[in-house]
Amino acid sequence: MPEADGDWPLPDFDRHGRDVLDTIHDYFAGIRQTPVAGPHDRRQLVDRLLTGIPEHGQEFDGILADTRDKIIPELLHWNHPRFHGYFPTCASLPGVLAETMTAALNVNAMLWRTSPAASALETVVLRWLAELCGYPPDADGLLLAGASPATLYALAAAREESYAAAGHDVRTHGLNAPGLPVGRVYTSDQAHSSVDKAALTLGIGLANVVRVPSDAHYRMRPEALEEALTRDIAAGARPLAVVATVGTTSTGAADPLRAVAAVCRRHGVWLHVDAAYGGFYPLAPSLAGRLEDVAVGDSLVVNPQKTLFVPLDSTALYCRRPGALANTFRLVPEYLAPAHGLGPGEEGDFMDLSPQLGRGFRALKLWWVIRSFGRRGLAARLEKAVRLAEDLRRRVREHPDWRCVADSVYPLLCLRYEPAPPGGAGGTAEDRARLDRLNAAVLEAVNASGEAFVSHSVIREGYVIRVSIGNIRTTEEDVAALWRLLTETGERERGAMAPVVRAG
Numbered sequence: 057m058p059e060a061d062g063d064w065p066l067p068d069f070d071r072h073g074r075d076v077l078d079t080i081h082d083y084f085a086g087i088r089q090t091p092v093a094g095p096h097d098r099r100q101l102v103d104r105l106l107t108g109i110p111e112h113g114q115e116f117d118g119i120l121a122d123t124r125d126k127i128i129p130e131l132l133h134w135n136h137p138r139f140h141g142y143f144p145t146c147a148s149l150p151g152v153l154a155e156t157m158t159a160a161l162n163v164n165a166m167l168w169r170t171s172p173a174a175s176a177l178e179t180v181v182l183r184w185l186a187e188l189c190g191y192p193p194d195a196d197g198l199l200l201a202g203a204s205p206a207t208l209y210a211l212a213a214a215r216e217e218s219y220a221a222a223g224h225d226v227r228t229h230g231l232n233a234p235g236l237p238v239g240r241v242y243t244s245d246q247a248h249s250s251v252d253k254a255a256l257t258l259g260i261g262l263a264n265v266v267r268v269p270s271d272a273h274y275r276m277r278p279e280a281l282e283e284a285l286t287r288d289i290a291a292g293a294r295p296l297a298v299v300a301t302v303g304t305t306s307t308g309a310a311d312p313l314r315a316v317a318a319v320c321r322r323h324g325v326w327l328h329v330d331a332a333y334g335g336f337y338p339l340a341p342s343l344a345g346r347l348e349d350v351a352v353g354d355s356l357v358v359n360p361q362k363t364l365f366v367p368l369d370s371t372a373l374y375c376r377r378p379g380a381l382a383n384t385f386r387l388v389p390e391y392l393a394p395a396h397g398l399g400p401g402e403e404g405d406f407m408d409l410s411p412q413l414g415r416g417f418r419a420l421k422l423w424w425v426i427r428s429f430g431r432r433g434l435a436a437r438l439e440k441a442v443r444l445a446e447d448l449r450r451r452v453r454e455h456p457d458w459r460c461v462a463d464s465v466y467p468l469l470c471l472r473y474e475p476a477p478p479g480g481a482g483g484t485a486e487d488r489a490r491l492d493r494l495n496a497a498v499l500e501a502v503n504a505s506g507e508a509f510v511s512h513s514v515i516r517e518g519y520v521i522r523v524s525i526g527n528i529r530t531t532e533e534d535v536a537a538l539w540r541l542l543t544e545t546g547e548r549e550r551g552a553m554a555p556v557v558r559a560g
């Protein structure tokens with residue numbers, strides 16, 4: 057029998073499509089009863105999934121059943137209402153459907169003429185997102201796969217501009233021009249590792265990422281930035297950019313943008329604002345007016361995939377210096393050039409703004425999610441996260457043995473269990489190390505329970521359990537359950553450690 061050589065017949069698609077929707081339905085209907093994480097063994101998982109390449113096409117029922125039985129139970133469930141690790145990257149249902157539609161249309165949004173309505177819609181949602189986070193809506197911008205590439209591209213544009221101002225054409229000569237001064241990037245000691253990764257990708261080098269000290273609240277100290285810039289400029293280095301963070305990864309701190317921007321202006325240095333996490337929280341009514349103004353940035357990255365209930369991947373990069381991204385990345389080979397030259401109003405292909413050529417239709421899911429919930433609906437959901445985090449902060453403050461350290465305005469808590477001895481709190485480095493181990497043990501046990509998932513960081517106060525709130529499905533009961541789990545696990549782990557303490 058010869059193999060079939062076409063796509064599924066549409067009636068098969070209809071039948072399987074209904075089965076897929078049913079599976080998605082069951083996944084969301086049962087998610088609260090599902091363990092957030094399990095004890096996943098990497099080797100076993102790969103061994104179990106590693107079969108030979110199927111020689112002949114298989115029945116879809118079997119493929120879907122394997123997905124249901126072998127894949128879904130072995131996932132860490134980012135959509136789970138008690139997933140509190142990292143950042144609350146969760147998919148809303150309109151976003152889930154939009155991803156399906158996007159895959160069906162399979163448009164390549166590289167050029168205006170390869171994707172007319174997709175490019176137009178990207179322009180529209182970029183305006184909406186800019187308005188939601190308070191950036192000039194007419195800034196250049198594009199949708200990307202993550203904040204990391206966004207910061208990489210912003211720093212490439214900043215590098216181009218900075219060296220151009222000193223008479224060096226990096227676009228043509230790269231970093232090989234004779235006499236090119238050493239370029240440096242400035243960011244706080246709390247900035248995300250994507251800044252370092254950009255520096256190593258761009259040939260700036262990790263040694264030229266200057267980590268400006270942060271203050272007691274983990275915010276960049278503008279006077280320390282001023283000192284570093286003054287010192288380096290006097291020594292002949294070339295500041296390429298400053299990266300400020302609104303919502304740091306460890307603690308949710310926000311750098312004082314106005315003061316940082318003033319320092320940047322004084323030295324003519326590009327300011328890139330990384331608001332991947334914090335960017336949309338100005339929407340929450342209780343935070344309005346209490347947050348940093350991201351509009352002072354020459355460029356800005358925000359992550360709808362983190363806080364706007366849009367499925368991965370969905371990041372927006374903006375640049376208010378007109379043409380800076382295109383000056384860095386525009387390069388049109390003959391096979392992509394328009395047959396008859398550009399007509400009026402035809403400039404502005406998204407391929408001109410980054411190194412990426414082929415690019416998906418990311419705008420549709422943003423359009424569906426923003427339209428489905430509306431500005432007020434998004435605001436209400438962000439406000440709920442802020443309120444749930446406030447509830448948890450209050451519970452923590454009322455407990456004698458738990459501390460909420462490095463307070464943030466965002467729904468991100470850094471918790472530390474510091475029970476009185478034995479097990480215990482104390483001033484010595486050894487005592488603190490013991491508390492670090494206790495908190496790490498609490499985190500491990502909480503995550504092993506499958507009841508909730510949290511992640512950690514190590515800050516000046518020591519090892520902290522990070523609780524990030526913001527999943528669209530999280531309720532008051534979920535947060536209360538998390539708190540019960542944390543406190544009960546804390547007492548149990550403390551009991552388990554106590555003999556060691558007494559012996560020591």
Ligand SMILES: *Cc1c(COP(=O)(O)O)cnc(C)c1O
Nearest residue numbers: 202203204248250303330332333
């Ligand atoms: C999450 C985050 C990043 C990295 O985002 P990706 O989209 O995963 O690349 C960078 N900076 C900050 C402040 C973040 O919160």
